[in-house]
Amino acid sequence: MTTSPTAPSAVKILIAGGFGVGKTTLVGAVSEVAPLRTEEYLTQASVGVDSLTGVGRKNTTTVALDFGRITVSPELVVYLFGTPGQERFWFMWNDLVNGALGGVVIADTRRLETSFASIDFFESRDIPFVVAINCFHGHNTRTTEEIRAALDLDPHVPLLVGDVRERTFGRDVLLALVDHLMSLPAAVG
Amino acid sequence: MTSYRYEEEDEQETEDGAHTMVRPYTITRGRTAPERDDFSLITVLTTAEQAVDEHGVPLRVGRLQPEHRMILDRCRRPAAVAEVAAGLDLPVSVTKILLADLVAQDLLLARAPLTVARASGGADMGLLAAVRDGLRRL
Ligand SMILES: Nc1nc2c(ncn2[C@@H]2O[C@H](COP(=O)(O)OP(=O)(O)OP(=O)(O)O)[C@@H](O)[C@H]2O)c(=O)[nH]1
Ligand SMILES: [Mg+2]
Numbered sequence: 001m002t003t004s005p006t007a008p009s010a011v012k013i014l015i016a017g018g019f020g021v022g023k024t025t026l027v028g029a030v031s032e033v034a035p036l037r038t039e040e041y042l043t044q045a046s047v048g049v050d051s052l053t054g055v056g057r058k059n060t061t062t063v064a065l066d067f068g069r070i071t072v073s074p075e076l077v078v079y080l081f082g083t084p085g086q087e088r089f090w091f092m093w094n095d096l097v098n099g100a101l102g103g104v105v106i107a108d109t110r111r112l113e114t115s116f117a118s119i120d121f122f123e124s125r126d127i128p129f130v131v132a133i134n135c136f137h138g139h140n141t142r143t144t145e146e147i148r149a150a151l152d153l154d155p156h157v158p159l160l161v162g163d164v165r166e167r168t169f170g171r172d173v174l175l176a177l178v179d180h181l182m183s184l185p186a187a188v189g
Numbered sequence: 190m191t192s193y194r195y196e197e198e199d200e201q202e203t204e205d206g207a208h209t210m211v212r213p214y215t216i217t218r219g220r221t222a223p224e225r226d227d228f229s230l231i232t233v234l235t236t237a238e239q240a241v242d243e244h245g246v247p248l249r250v251g252r253l254q255p256e257h258r259m260i261l262d263r264c265r266r267p268a269a270v271a272e273v274a275a276g277l278d279l280p281v282s283v284t285k286i287l288l289a290d291l292v293a294q295d296l297l298l299a300r301a302p303l304t305v306a307r308a309s310g311g312a313d314m315g316l317l318a319a320v321r322d323g324l325r326r327l
Binding site: 006007008009010011012030036037038039040041062065067069070071072073075076077078079081095096098099100101167168170171174175178179181182184 | 233234235269303306321327
């Protein structure tokens with residue numbers, strides 16, 4: 001396809017975590033636009049597009065993604081995709097995970113287990129990630145060591161604690177991810 | 190906020206009781222897959238400066254279907270597939286079909302995302318430094 005000489009390049013970062021943990025809030029806090037919403041049919045990938053000839057379609061359930069953008073420079077835009085809380089829906093966007101720079105797993109200390117699946121997912125796909133503990137639901141009573149142990153995090157995975165409503169926290173989380181990416185051996189310069 | 194819903198307004202009961210999609214795939218005139226699926230969610234689209242038809246005659250955009258015109262309007266400022274889909278309020282797969290039509294006619298230019306997969310060496314340091322500098326300005 002013809003490539004535009006003037007269009008910016010794009011990269012994406014995935015914002016994951018359990019249901020209601022603050023993904024959309026974080027996206028909104030750092031995005032230059034209010035979070036946008038886009039949808040995909042649940043049937044699309046589950047049966048394959050070729051067999052969707054219009055008849056026999058039993059339902060049209062959709063899955064939604066929230067996303068925002070940060071224009072880093074005229075040449076580069078970072079898109080932030082808040083992934084659906086249920087990882088089993090991620091396959092809906094066959095390219096959602098492909099080509100992601102990295103991920104952020106948001107967790108809530110009162111129910112850390114709801115973010116286990118996101119961590120498993122990133123680990124299994126070799127997608128580098130950082131963990132952000134969101135405290136807007138109340139005070140965090142656990143130490144970062146306790147949280148790391150509970151999440152069974154590799155020691156090199158950055159862990160930050162803060163309030164995802166704050167732009168500065170969202171920024172620091174994303175910066176921690178970029179620093180983490182720069183520290184990884186496979187990154188080439 | 191629930192992350193999925195049932196789109197009743199887009200459904201129609203057929204004689205045999207099967208549900209069929211009406212609205213979105215009417216817009217694509219029945220097509221359910223783009224000619225070529227090389228768009229990603231963050232493929233960036235830009236409207237071509239001077240759109241001409243196959244004979245070099247300036248294209249009369251007014252003769253395109255409304256969704257195609259809306260896309261060309263929207264992409265005067267570069268926009269990602271996901272943004273176009275959100276703006277049209279259409280599912281990504283339907284939006285991709287419409288985008289492919291316009292790219293095939295050279296009315297729309299597409300820019301693929303940067304390759305950052307770890308399997309292919311990961312993002313390069315220059316890119317990461319640019320992202321870091323941009324984030325620091327937030
Ligand atoms: N206590 C508290 N709750 C909040 C605040 N802001 C948002 N919430 C609630 O936190 C929940 C999650 O926020 P979201 O950012 O939508 O979380 P999410 O991870 O995107 O949620 P899903 O997409 O539904 O999985 C919502 O139910 C909000 O009502 C706040 O300032 N304080
Ligand atoms: Mg959300």
